[in-house]
Amino acid sequence: MIKSNRIFTELLGYTEAEFKTMKFEEFSKVIEGPTANEIITQMSEGKIDKDIVIKRYYKKEGGCLIGKTSVSAVRDYKGNLKYVLAMVEDITREREAEERLNYEREKYASIIANMNLGLVEVDTEDIIQFVNQSFCLMSGFKEDELIGEKGSNVLRVQNKNVLDKENEKRAGGESDSYELEVFDKTGERKHWLISGAPRYDNNKTLIGSVGIHLDITKQKLLEFQKEQLVKELEQSNQGLQEYAHIVSHDLKSPLRSISALATWIQDDYKDVLDEAGQENLSLMQEKVASMDKLIHGILEYSTANNSALDNSKVDLNEVVESIKESIFIPEHVAVVVPETLPTILADRTKIHQLFQNILSNAVVHIEKEVGLVEVLFVENATHWQFSIKDNGVGIPKEYHKKNIRNFSIYRSK
Incomplete structure (x- = not known):
């Protein structure tokens, strides 16, 4: 027979009278520890006086709770077991929290492990x-x-x-x-x-x-390889710059000699040479001067990434005329400027190199009887956009993105 107090009856929803007709197995199930019969048997034999059992208690109206059950033996003066006293503590929330914690621990332990x-x-x-x-x-x-x-x-x-x-x-x-x-x-x-x-x-x-x-071993190796490559490129650039200096010097020496010889001839034979001869010698001097500028440009170009920009006002019309006089233009090709080009603020040497490289490439790839190369520009709100247009063989469509001839120069405020 089970006797219960008011709190226990309210906890599970049964009346005291109902508990008196019930057995523990009807409303509870052991989760941890011995069963009720096992505890009573051991207490009757005098083996234990106390024990703790974790049980699941089922409510009359449905649902359940987890109770920590402290079981104690009550004996008579002879030591015989009179009855068993059970104190039930509701630990449902603690157990649910512990189960959630164990679940999270197992979940994250699995993640960490893998x-x-x-x-x-x-x-x-x-x-x-x-x-x-x-x-x-x-x-x-x-x-x-x-x-x-x-x-x-x-x-x-x-x-x-x-x-x-x-x-x-x-x-x-x-x-x-x-x-x-x-x-x-x-x-x-x-x-x-x-x-x-x-x-x-x-x-x-x-x-x-x-x-x-x-x-990060692989990343470190890539960083090391990158550093080595940068060092090699720096050494290579240094070598190219030194080579450009040497070549420029070596090329200028014979030019000076040619210029000097032309001057001597013009002075010594001015009474012998006719007007055409004098003009040819003057043209020779001009071409030597143009060649000297080209060599100087090579030297400047070799140090383009290291030298600071020497910005000044540059009349692009003068630049194009100077290029036309210094580069080889076939007789059947004309280089024209439909509209007067603007004067811009830029590094004169580099702008000259830019236009010269494009124009010199354009004039030699025209196979038509009459070749035409036009220097065009469009003025936008923030920059001038220049283009070199020619009626030559053109560039295959698949290389258009790689070899584009339009370029922009941004206006300085």
């Missing part, structure tokens, strides 16, 4: 307490080879000074990211990016640190 980032937990002495599978793959060690070992020793950290500083930060409660250079089990050098944070127990006492590890 994520591509290496996870390591160490104590305050750097002794490894936990590693996930990804860290084992990164380091080359098995789990049982790492647990209980000092992390910095088994992984052979190269920049231990960095690790020591980071450990000091963990001891001070700081989180941080840093790089370590280590050797794995096979002796291969690895670079790891680590995000570390302190670990605390339930009493908020520091018990160690946790680190998330990302293998």
Whole structure:
């Protein structure tokens, strides 16, 4: 027969009279611990006087609760069992919270165990307490080879000074990211990016640190290769610049000689040469001067990325006329400027090089009987847009995006 107090009857919804006709098995089920019959048997035999059982109690109107049941034996003066007293504490909320926590722990434990980032937990002495599978793959060690070992020793950290500083930060409660250079089990050098944070127990006492590890060895190799490539390019550019200086000097020497000879001839034979001869010598001098400018342009172009822009007002009409006099233009080709070109603020040498490179390319690729090259421009709100138009063979359509001849010069405010 079961006797109950008012609180227990209100808890499950049964009356005291109903409980008197019921057995424990009818409204409860053991979750943890022995059954009611097992407890009574052991108490009757004098083996125990107290026990704790976790049971699920079913309410009359449906639903249930989880109760922590403290069972005590009540005996007579001879020590014989008179009855059993059970005190039920409702722990439904605690159990539900614990179950949710266990679920979350198992879920995240599964994620941590299988994520591509290496996870390591160490104590305050750097002794490894936990590693996930990804860290084992990164380091080359098995789990049982790492647990209980000092992390910095088994992984052979190269920049231990960095690790020591980071450990000091963990001891001070700081989180941080840093790089370590280590050797794995096979002796291969690895670079790891680590995000570390302190670990605390339930009493908020520091018990160690946790680190998330990302293998950046490939990225480091690419960075090194990039640095090497930059150095090689710098050396190559330096060599090209030196070569341009040498070539410019070597080319200017015979030009000076030609100019000097032409001047001597013009002076010594001015009474002998007719007007046409004098004019030809003058044209020779002009062509030598143009050639000298071209050589100077080569030198400037070789240092275009290093030299500062020498901006000044540049009349593009004069630039085009100068180019027409200095480059080879076939007899059947005409270079025309339909509209007067603007005067812009720019580096004269570089603008000259720009127009010369495009025009010299345009005039030599015209096979028609009458060739025409036009220098055009459109004035926009912020810039001038120039284009070189010719009636030559043109560029195949598939190369239009690569070899575009339109270019813009932005107006200086």
